[in-house]
Amino acid sequence: MTLPCPPLNPYVPPALGHLPEWGAAPLALLDAGAGAARAAGLDLFTLQLGRxxxxxxxxxxxxxxxxxxxxxxxxxxxSSLVPYLNGGVIVTDAPEHADRRSKLNPGFSRAALAGMTDALRRRLSPFPAGPTDALAWADTTVRQLLNTAYFAGEFDDALLARFLAPLRRPFPAPLLPRPATLAAVRRELLRLGRARATRSRPDLLTALVQQPGWMEDTRVSLAAAHDTTTHALAYAVWALAQRPDLQTPEQHPAVIKEVLRLYPPGWMGSRRLGCDLNWHGHTLPAGTLALYSTYLTHRDPALWEDPDTFRPQRWAQKPPAWAYLPFGGGERTCLGMHLANLLLGETLAALPPLRALAGNAAPLPGLTLGPEGPLWVERA
Structure with missing residues (x-):
């Protein structure tokens, strides 16, 4: 038996396979593939993506x-196709990955990050008066907090905004090389790195500059942190504006978990098979692109009751193992997991009561998964 495959669009040249749908409506394509796989009693389906x-x-x-x-x-x-992510520990394979990651982990640990909590709180600005687009507000807020966390607020903000802006644009914007911007970022990182050689700061760069390849890991981890945290924060603010009963610090952890379940920023992960693999009787040849979809897993009715509904109360119980992966898993668990949770928790705790006005929260897949927006809210 061959693996299921979503039907091809009859109006598209066969040589293009699923590429047009992958570019225009990937979530619908994934749902169709998962439905075909479940009907066949399988957990795997194929796509024709040029390979x-x-x-x-x-x-x-x-x-x-x-x-x-x-x-x-x-x-x-x-990841190798995206200049922002094609480097550093993200694309380092075994056996070198474990050693490189072990050197980076201490600086991103929960204990190490706790020391910058006061600085992050000081950096948070009061929520604006009047109608505010939560998505645009989250973009600016997260950029400023990351500047504080990584660089003690010393990175040129206009350059940082220019560097990060393409990540939230539709494809192919994140794939395009931007040599002038990347060169300017390298110069700024070198300036800040040299400053930390003579005087340390309470920031991540002080820990990163002590490691080989620090500039690449700083640039890549910063890019990976911005869009993912921005979208999670925007969705969390939108949820709290609709559910003011959840606006207490005690309930925020469940709200964040449920937002990351329904709308995992990393909606798709990818690897490449380094050797042939037999998966339940199906031979997958070396070189095959092996994708895992957190979006599908997080909304699988076999794993979650009423999976498409926002229900923070479900987090009173632990989910099945490997069914909840907003930060990946195993030795490649997201390096910035504790940082993201810190930024989200501190920002939500500082919010005033809000109410939702109008918005489009439909998930829009790009490099990360975020709301189509805007998401208009105001102080209650």
Whole structure:
């Protein structure tokens, strides 16, 4: 039996396969593929994306992809196509990955980040008076907080905004090289790195400059942190504006978890098979693009009751293992997981009571998954 495959658009040249749908409506394409796979009693389906590709969504598949570094390789995956992410620890494969990651972990630990909490709180501006687009506000707020966390607020803000802006634009904007901007970012990083050689700061750059390849890891991890945290914050603000009963610090952790379940910024992860793999009787050849979809897993009715409904109360119980992966898993768990949770928690705690006015919260997949927007809210 061959693996299921979503039907091809009859009005598209066959040589293009699923590429037009992948570019225009990838979530619908994923839902169609998952539906075909479930109907066949499988957890895997194929896509025609110009090269052999399979998509899995079960906890078993997630675990295999994220804990099998010898089989599932990062080099040659989707990340390699994006200049912002094609470098650093993100695309370092085994056996070098474990050593490089172990050197970076201490600076991004919960204990290390706790020391910058007061600085982040001081950097938070009062929520604006009058109608405010939560998506645009989150974009600016997260950029300023990341500037504080990474650089003690010393990175040129206009340059930082220019560097990060393409990440939130539709494809192909995130894929395009921007040599002038990247050169300016390297110069700014070098300036700030040299300053920390003579005097440390309470920031991440002080820890990063002590490691080989620090400039690349700083640039890549900063880019990976911005869009993901921005979209999660925008969705959380929108949720609280609709549910003022949830606007208490005690309930914020469940709100954040539920936002990241319904709208995982990293809606799709990718690896490349480094060798042939037999998956429940199906042979997947080396070189195949192996995708895992947190979006599908997080909305799988076999794993979640009423999966498309926002229900923070579901977090009174732990989810099944490998069914909740907003930060990935295994040794490649997102380096910035504790930083993202810190930024989200502190920002939500500082919010006044809000009410929702009007907005479009439909998930819009790009490099990350975020609301189509705008999301208009105001002080209650």
């Amino acid at each position: 052999p590709a399979v998509v899995g969504f079960s906890p078993e598949w997630n675990r295999a992809v994220l804990t099998g570094p010898a089989t599932f390789r990062s080099r040659g995956s989707f």
